[in-house]
Amino acid sequence: MVSVKRFIHDEPALFKATAEFVRLFARIDDPVLAVATCEKNINARIAWTLFGTALFQDVSYPEFVTLLRTLNEKFPGEKLWTLPVPKAQDIEDCVETAFGCRSWSMFENVSGIFWSVGLFVRRHLDLRGWLKSRTPEEIWRDLGEIYFMGKGNPRPKVCAAIYRLLAPAPVGLGLDCAPSPKWPPLPLTMGARRYLSILGPASDGFADLEPSQKQTLATDLYVALVQYLMEQSENAEVKKSKVDALTAYVAAHSLQFYLEDGTDDFICRLSTDHCRKCPLRKYCNYAI
Structure with missing residues (x-):
């Protein structure tokens, strides 16, 4: 495993292609x-x-x-x-x-x-x-009342619910909560895990990492990807903005579709003209 910073330095073209993948799949509907x-x-x-x-x-x-x-x-x-x-x-x-x-x-x-x-x-x-x-922490606590949302930690379903509710459209409902500097972990979906272990900074040993290391690596990558996309914006205000948890969720949303099963094929294949329009085609061994 290498740090996200080192990954960006060593694989700048792959990182930029991943950012374009995030941009492309931000428009794909979340299944919920x-x-x-x-x-x-x-x-x-x-x-x-x-x-x-x-x-x-x-x-x-x-x-x-x-x-x-x-x-x-x-x-x-x-x-x-x-x-x-x-x-x-x-x-x-x-x-x-x-x-x-x-x-x-x-x-x-x-x-x-x-x-x-x-x-x-x-x-x-x-x-x-x-x-x-409610603050995000209080929402996290309250949602434990719901059957099958999870009672332990980190409660991935609860975290997913919070970001679906609060993240800006189209990846979330764009609702408001009470202000707080603390946010729950960003979702670490199977798609994001696949990316990190196949193409990303943990391609040499993702499975061997501790859960906290996996979460930190994913979060750092989400933030870096969204920060890069914001810096490419033509909007001066967006260009100068810093990434927060809700904007970083855009990357988490998009990467969930990487090599995720769809109706007849991977969702990412079906959404990119069978890989022909996928920014990651050059790097992905699953490209057709």
């Missing part, structure tokens, strides 16, 4: 927000973002979008949290409709997650107001 943003009411957008984040596990991105959309069509908007709650059978039928089977690892937990998110919304009511009154 692809459905949640279809809601017109902000409370519903927040609630469906929380539900989708808690539910997203052990399934491909396209399959998950199909599932969440099926659930959203069956229980649109406030039906996620209003009483009476749906029967487990009705919720599970949506999973079977989306997947054509009942063998998904999360199948038996879907109803519990649905009901738990509903209870959370009923408890906090005005979700936008709840966000504004």
Whole structure:
């Protein structure tokens, strides 16, 4: 492993190509927000973002979008949290409709997650107001109330939910929280892990790193990539701006798609004309 600073020095062309990959994939929909943003009411957008984040596990991105959309069509908007709650059978039928089977690892937990998110919304009511009154640390704590959001540390689903809610559009909902200098760790997705271990600064031993080292390396890379993109901006104000956690999330969002399975192929292949328009084509051994 080398530091991100050394990586940029040793591989400037690869780093710039990665930044262009980030720019390109910033426009690709997050699988949770692809459905949640279809809601017109902000409370519903927040609630469906929380539900989708808690539910997203052990399934491909396209399959998950199909599932969440099926659930959203069956229980649109406030039906996620209003009483009476749906029967487990009705919720599970949506999973079977989306997947054509009942063998998904999360199948038996879907109803519990649905009901738990509903209870959370009923408890906090005005979700936008709840966000504004909480620091990221307090949001992190509160989201532990939701089933399958995680109880330990670092709670990757909770971290993902926070950035989906607060990061600027189109990678997040662009909502406000109470100011705080402390932010949860940026998501370290499988796509980002693949990039770091295949092309990035840990291509010689990512698996051997401690979790904290992996997180630090990913965060440093996210910040460097977004800082580079901001410095290339024609907007003088953006050019001089410093990267914060929310802007760095753009890189985390984009790198999640690196070699991530899509419907018929990797999402990054399908989004770049089968690699022909991918900035990383020259460097990636998986390019076709």
